[in-house]
Amino acid sequence: MNFSQLTFGSFSLKIYGLLIAIAFAISAWSFYKKVEKANLDIDFFVHHFWRWCLGGLILGRIFAVAFNPEIWSQYGVFTLFAFWEGTLNFLGALIGFVITLLLDFHRAGKSPFRWLDKGVLPFYIGLMISDLAGFLTGAVYGHETNLPWGIRYETFGVESINPVHPVTLYAFAIHLLFYLWLRSKETRWISFPGRFMAWGGFLLIIADFFLQFFRSGENFIGMMNLTQILDIVALTILWWYVKRFHKTS
Numbered sequence: 001m002n003f004s005q006l007t008f009g010s011f012s013l014k015i016y017g018l019l020i021a022i023a024f025a026i027s028a029w030s031f032y033k034k035v036e037k038a039n040l041d042i043d044f045f046v047h048h049f050w051r052w053c054l055g056g057l058i059l060g061r062i063f064a065v066a067f068n069p070e071i072w073s074q075y076g077v078f079t080l081f082a083f084w085e086g087t088l089n090f091l092g093a094l095i096g097f098v099i100t101l102l103l104d105f106h107r108a109g110k111s112p113f114r115w116l117d118k119g120v121l122p123f124y125i126g127l128m129i130s131d132l133a134g135f136l137t138g139a140v141y142g143h144e145t146n147l148p149w150g151i152r153y154e155t156f157g158v159e160s161i162n163p164v165h166p167v168t169l170y171a172f173a174i175h176l177l178f179y180l181w182l183r184s185k186e187t188r189w190i191s192f193p194g195r196f197m198a199w200g201g202f203l204l205i206i207a208d209f210f211l212q213f214f215r216s217g218e219n220f221i222g223m224m225n226l227t228q229i230l231d232i233v234a235l236t237i238l239w240w241y242v243k244r245f246h247k248t249s
Contacts, residue, residue, distance in 0.1 A: 030126075031118065167211060
């Protein structure tokens with residue numbers, strides 16, 4: 001089968017946005033059910049979850065604007081609210097969500113690690129749905145390629161008319177393998193709060209770092225692009241935070 005003949009011209013970025021919203025809803029509901037099953041504080045979840053989402057929304061938008069400064073020149077002080085231009089940066093949204101969560105737990109005097117552990121698998125479920133959404137709509141695509149599994153899109157959002165790397169399918173396959181491996185470890189690591197979250201975060205960041213080499217539309221600084229630099233920063237912070245937690249414990 002020649003994958004380069006596959007086209008998805010009937011899809012649009014609006015459909016992509018709808019699928020992302022569905023992915024978030026499924027992920028959030030799965031997170032809620034895991035928190036409930038673990039007998040964690042459901043009231044705390046209900047009263048603070050919207051704050052974590054708002055933190056992710058704000059920082060994700062700030063990162064998106066920082067990566068696309070031309071948006072600022074067009075909309076000025078209203079740039080952060082012009083979501084139709086540049087959307088959200090995924091890594092920024094994730095960092096904003098986690099930072100806001102950690103601040104709320106710190107103020108409440110609670111340990112966040114059991115909660116973060118319960119959010120890992122729901123997050124990967126939402127991530128895999130997002131991967132498929134990006135593939136079907138062409139909202140996320142790779143560099144041009146002559147490989148037989150290259151995909152040719154017929155949609156206004158894809159600049160290249162030649163076959164490109166199906167980078168979202170690469171991501172889906174990697175995330176699925178990570179999900180299955182992590183699920184096999186979930187029960188075994190239940191006595192070590194934070195280990196599950198740490199492995200889920202490490203695998204996610206490392207995968208994103210290497211997938212960036214295949215993605216189109218990225219501005220590289222030397223050998224790496226801005227997202228890869230942020231991946232390294234996020235990985236360093238995650239490593240430091242986990243080591244600090246285990247030391248104080």
